[in-house]
Amino acid sequence: MLKKFLFTLSVALGLCLAVLAQQIQVTGTVKDPAGNPVAGATILIEGTTSGTTTNADGGYSISASPNATLLVSFIGFQSQQIAVAGKTRIDISLKEDSQxxxxxxxxxxxxxxxxxxxxxxxxxxxxxxxxxxxxxxxxxxxxxxxxxxxxxxxxxxxxxxxxxxxxxxxxxxxxxxxxxxxxxxxxxxxxxxxxxxxxxxxxxxxxxxxxxxxxxxxxxxxxxxxxxxxxxDAVISFDAKWGVNSRAVKDYEYIKNPAHFYEVHYGALKRYYLDSGMSEIQAHSLANQNLAASANEGGLGYMIYTLPEGQEFIGINGKVNPLATLGRRVVYEGQEYYIQPDDWTDAAFRHSLRQEYNISISGSTEKASVYASVGYLDNEGIAYNSDMQRFTSRLKVDYQAKKWLKVGANVNYARFNYNQIDDGGASNSSGNVFAYTTTVGPIYPLYIRDGEGNIRYTEDGIMMYDYGSGDNAGQERSVFTDSNALSDSRLNTSQAEGNAFNGTGFFDITFLKDFKFTFNAGVTLDETRSTSILNPYFGQYKGEEGLISKGHARQFEYNTQQILNYTKQIGNHNVNVMVGHEYYNARSYSISGSKSHMLTPDNDELSGAIIDKQSAGSSRGEYNNEGYFARAMYDYQSKYFFSASFRRDASSRFHPDHRWGNFWSLGGAWILTRENFLAGTQNWLDNLKLKASIGSQGNDNIGNFRYTNTYTIENANGEVSTVFNSKGAENITWETNSNFNAGVEFSIFRGMLSGGVEYFLRKTTDMLLSFPVPPSQGYSSYYANVGDMRNSGIEIELNYTPIRTDNIIWDINLNMTHLRNKITMLPQERRNKVVEGYQGYVSGTTFFGEGLPMYTFYLKKYAGVSDEGKSMWYMDELDENNQPTGRRVTTTEYAKASDYLCGNPIPDLYGGFGTSLNFYGFDLSVAFTYQIGGLAYDSGYAAAMYSPANKSTGMNWHKDILNAWTPENSSSNIPRLQYEDQDQNAQSDRFLLDASYxxxxxxxxxxxxxxxxxxxxxxxxxxxxxxxxxxxxxxxxxxxxxxxxxxxxxxxxxxxxxxxxxxxxxxxx
CATH class of the missing domain: 2.170.130.10 (TonB-dependent receptor, plug domain)
Structure with missing residues (x-):
């Protein structure tokens, strides 16, 4: 018996030694399609558990039989089987696996x-x-x-x-x-x-x-x-970029030449005087006389040319005297000044710098995964005193503590500092650099200069800016009088700095094989400290020696989720059921105050000013949301898929009696390419999937406390008083969105062409509307759920890869959306006007009507130019009973013109397209965005097509004004340019423009x-x-x-x- 055992053992050992003698050491590198080493790729010997992973350089070494087969895999790439075939060096190039x-x-x-x-x-x-x-x-x-x-x-x-x-x-x-x-x-x-x-x-x-x-x-x-x-293996990544910022959209084509600007204004004055009955010579003389006079006399307020003594500035031919020279020396109240125009745009904007640095380190073991990063961004704006600095850091850790327990945390911290300038308000906002530079004509100085043309400085060393209020040799602008936005942008500051913390944690418990319980918790804390200084040297607060305002705001949120998942596969049946609970709480706090009479702008604290502006205030708010939810997913043979979900939600933004709402969805999909009847298409049809879903969601994004009355406490001559702020409506509740979606996904020719087409229909019911009330009520409006609306459209996404080889990959992508919007129901109270058969209400230049898209333009229709060069508009013809006859006639009186529906801003198509090319280590990607159709009101162009009027002169003109109607240019569709034609650029569909871009x-x-x-x-x-x-x-x-x-x-x-x-x-x- 012992002999048999020893014999068997010796044979087994011999066979093992024979096998070992046949083992060879195989080495090589694993790279991606671009030739970069792939760290962490898995190399296994087929049919065994023996294997290894590649190092940081993509290298590997493994002992294998000469006849063995290596199995190579890495996330995001196609797995490969490679025969050793006795080779000791095998380099492997992975191919991306988009699937x-x-x-x-x-x-x-x-x-x-x-x-x-x-x-x-x-x-x-x-x-x-x-x-x-x-x-x-x-x-x-x-x-x-x-x-x-x-x-x-x-x-x-x-x-x-x-x-x-x-x-x-x-x-x-x-x-x-x-x-x-x-x-x-x-x-x-x-x-x-x-x-x-x-x-x-x-x-x-x-x-x-x-x-x-x-x-x-x-x-x-x-x-x-x-x-x-x-x-x-640990991977360290460092990325740095340095760049330059500049304006991406050009200005309108304004008349920038000062001489041409004077000539245009001269022509407007002369035509006005001719129209009033003056002779050619009289009109010419008076236009010259008033050209640089005050705005009350129709003038521009400034003369920036030096003329030969006794000569006119503008000749009878309407052109500037060729002997006039730009720049004028003036003695005013015993001081010499030099008046010259400045390029406001060039002074206001800059080519600024942008720099960004990011570094990250990541790595994992069988149980733990760690990702850590820090980043810094310094981004200067194209306007002075607008910039941002941001420091970020993140730590993300997952740990498989036990076979049944996984825990993790993800922490993000950001430190930020913003400087911002005023870019709000209307196009004529005197404190807005962008409004200023696009509005002020090219003849006006930015600075006050001495007689030699040098910029003057104050005793504090501050450049003296021309505010157009007489400080510059007594000359006054009619446009933006007593203001200079560029001075404000340099001397005023608006800063916000703060910290933002966001942290989440979770644990997963797996039990009873098919069950997993997850607990998630998250906390967010944002704190912002703001400081605003309005300078004491020039402008609005010069008389109050400056103004400083301080503010502090804090937002704290926390969210918890408890989720139970059940997953089971029984033969060809796959089931997943999830139930859960979520609670969300957000609290906000703010406080602010201001003082005037600053000692110096360098002291940016309230203690650096002495007079309390009595504008201190504070506020707080809170929002809670709680929900119970469930979802079931089922598929059969990975071919037929079904899903259903339900959530019952409560929101603190509604009255306690109306806080809960129910939301749901049903969905299904069918992968046709897994059917036998399409087996013959496998050589070209990779994937064909049909899908559809239906369901509803809610919208509670209406602000807090809409369901209750709110009041403002005010100072009434030293006595406390309360004033109605808003009227509450106890019955307001969710806006409900019902959604239907149907689509097809496809892939053909082994992924060469793939994409999808989807149709969607969104219906909003119980839409929240604001109802205005008479001022005698003590409040302006209240809210109620009484409107309906629908959106429908088609989406297309396409991806095409004409070339995919080991060294060349060329991809092309396109997406497009066709959207249609319609208001389907408005309450009787808001249907107070009928326009062209549609019932609704007017808000400014917009008509909201049943059966129409949102933001439908409601404007007068431009009818061209009359024989006298005046603007014409359409109006409804009225019969003897003052009722419309159904016909339209023209009028040159703007007040008599009728308003009509003039289209809407919703485009016919919008989306993006692009391409990327990887070629032997080089890579190029290009991306476009686009919009086709829709209308927009070109207010910038309209503002630059004006006729000067009393106290409304000196603004930029678009070069198209040179083509305005004259008796010699009677075919022009641009009305005459004549002083006091105040309706020359009045609002109408003349300034609606195709919004394609x-x-x-x-x-x-x-x-x-x-x-x-x-x-x-x-x-x-x-x-x-x-x-x-x-x-x-x-x-x-x-x-x-x-x-x-x-x-x-x-x-x-x-x-x-x-x-x-x-x-x-x-x-x-």
Whole structure:
């Protein structure tokens, strides 16, 4: 027996030694398609548990049989089987697996397989986010997601865009989406999130996606997932970029030549005098005499030319005397002054610097994953005293403590400092640099100069600015009198600094094999300290020796979630059921005060001023939301998919009797390519999926305390008094959005062409409306749920890859959205006017009517120019009973002209397109955003097409005014330019313009140095790149930018969009 055992043992040992003798050592490197080393790739020997992972340089070494097969895998790339075939050196090049990358999608309270997802969502990956040089993560959505529109009311550093997903849901409540960061609601400033920390952004658009967010999901959801470790070995990444900012949108084509400006104004005066009965010589003489006179006499107030003695400034031919020289020396009250024009635009704006640095380190083991980062941004605005600095840091840790227990935490801290200038108000706002530079004519000085032309300084060493109020040799402007916005922008300051903290934590407990319980908790704390100083030297507060205002605001939020998941697979049946509870609380506090008579602007505390302005105030607010929710997902054979969700929500923004609401969704999908009847298409049809969903969400974004009366406490001659602030309405409740979505997803020719088409229908019921009341009531309006509206449209997303090889990858993408909006019901109280058969109400230049889109323009219709050169408009012809006959006639009297429906600002198509090319280490990406159709009111152009009038002279003219009607130019459609023709540029559809545009959003060009070179220096990856943002913009007219608003309003007073051109470097170790 012993002999048999020893014999068997010796044979076994012999066989083992024989096998070992046949083992060889295989080494090599694993690289991605761009030739960069891949750290953390898994190398296994097929049929065994033996394996290894690649190091930071992508290298590996493994002992294997000469006949073995290596299994190579890494997240985001196609797995490969490679025969050893006796080779000792095998270098491996991985190929991207877009299907694997997109296999999982972030959804409400978790993730889901994309194939099982029955809703509508679009994912933006970190690579696309990195190509955008924006400090605000929301800007990365521009042109990337079908159905999403962005407007930017200001290009000032630190400003956030306004976002709409699939149209409008409300007239008076909020229309912005809900933001979710790593599973937790986020209402803080998006500027406090570093785009470099973001792995992906997922936009959820339909009921199946959003219903679980109940009260806050009606306007769509944007889910941000931050980065985590991807490699087992530590990876250190450093990115730095340095760039220059400049204006991205040109000014209107104004008349910039001072001589031409005088000639145009002279012509307006002369035609006025001729029209009043003067002779040619009389009109010419008086126009010359009053050209630089005060505004009361129709003049411009300033003469900046020196004339030969005894000669006229403007000749009888209407041209400036060729012997006149620019610049004029004046003696006024014993002092010499030199009057010359300045380029206000050149003085107001600058080419500013932008620099950004980010460093991160990440790594993981079998149980733990760590990601840590810090970032710094210094972004100067294109206008002086507008800039932002931001420091961010993030630590994200996951730990598998036990087989059944996983815990994690994610902490983000931001320190910020903003300096901002005034860019609000109307186009004639005297404190707004952008309004000023686009309004003030080219003849006016910016500074006060001595007789030699040198800028004067005050005793405090401050440059003396011309406020147009007589300080400059007694000359006065009629436009922006006693103001100088450029002085304000240099001497006034508005600063906000603070800290933002956001922390989340979780633990997962797995039990009974198929159950998992998750507890999530999050805390957000934002604190902002603001300081505003209005200078004591010039302007509004010179008489009060300056004004300082201080403020402090704090926002504290916490959110908890308890989620139970059950997942089970039984044969071909897959089931997932989730139930959960969520509670959210937000509290805000603010305090402010101001003082005048400052000792010096250098002391930026209230203690540095002595007179209390009695404007101290404070406030606080609180908002609570609680919800119970459930979701069930089922699929059969991974071919037929069904989902259902329900949430019961409560919001503190409603009366206790009306706080709870129910929201739900149903969804289904069918992957046809897994059916036998399509088996014959497998050689060209990769994927064909049909999907549909229906459901409802709520909107409680109406502000706090709408359900109760609120009062303001005021000082009534030393006595305390209360004044009605707003009238409460106990019965107000949710605006409800009912959504239907149906679509198809496809992929053909092994992913060469893929995309999707979706139809959506959104119906808003119980829409919140404001009802005005007579002033005698003591309040201006109250709210009620009484309106309905609908949005419908089609979205298309296409991706085409004409070339995909080991060294060349070329991708092309396009998305487009066709949207239609209609108000379907208004209450009787708001249907107080009938226009062209539609019932509704008028608000300014907008008509809100049943059966019409929101923001339908309601204006007078321009009818051209009369035989005398006057503006004409249409009016309804009236019969002897003063009733419309149904016909339209023309009139030159603006007050008699009728208002009509003139279209709306909603475009026919909007979206984005772009391309990317990777070529032997070089990479190039180009992205565009566009809009086709819709109308916008070009207020900037209208303002520059005016006729001067009493106390309304000296503003910029557009060059088109040179083509105004004259007896010699009678075919012109531009009315005559004549002094006191005050309706020359009156509001009408003459200034409605096609709002189509095309914007070259960004260009990114880079080169990745081959790893065989960088590895010699211990560098895993080295990329050098050039990034350009807001490169070029095309619209129907230079200066016209309809992207500021969804309503069709435009303004040249807004802070201009900014172009940024940067160079950068990215290094990984």
């Amino acid at each position: 694997a990358i997109d296999d999982v999608i972030v959804v409400a309270f978790g993730t889901a397989k994309k194939e099982a997802f029955t809703g509508s969502a679009t994912v933006i990956k970190s690579d696309d986010i990195a190509k955008s040089q924006q400090s605000n993560v929301a800007q990365a959505l521009a042109g990337k997601v079908a159905g999403v529109q962005l407007t930017n009311t200001s290009g000032q550093p630190g400003q956030s865009p306004d976002i709409r997903i699939r149209g409008f849901s409300s007239l008076n409540a909020g229309n912005g989406p809900l933001w979710i960061v790593d599973g937790m609601p986020y209402s803080g400033d998006l500027n406090n999130l570093n785009p470099n920390d973001i792995e992906s952004m997922t936009v959820l658009k339909d009921a199946a996606s959003n219903a679980l967010y109940g009260a806050r999901g009606a306007n769509g959801v944007v889910m941000i997932t931050t980065k985590k470790a991807k490699s087992k 095309l914007n070259l959003q960004n260009i990114n060009f880079g080169y990745t140095v081959p790893s065989k070179i960088t590895q010699k220096f211990g560098i895993g990856k080295l990329r050098i790149y050039l990034a350009c943002e807001n490169v070029y913009y095309w619209s129907k007219r230079q200066g016209f930018d309809p992207r500021y608003s969804y309503t069709g309003a435009t303004s040249q007073a807004n802070y201009s969009p900014v172009r940024t051109i940067s160079g950068g470097i990215n290094i990984q170790f």
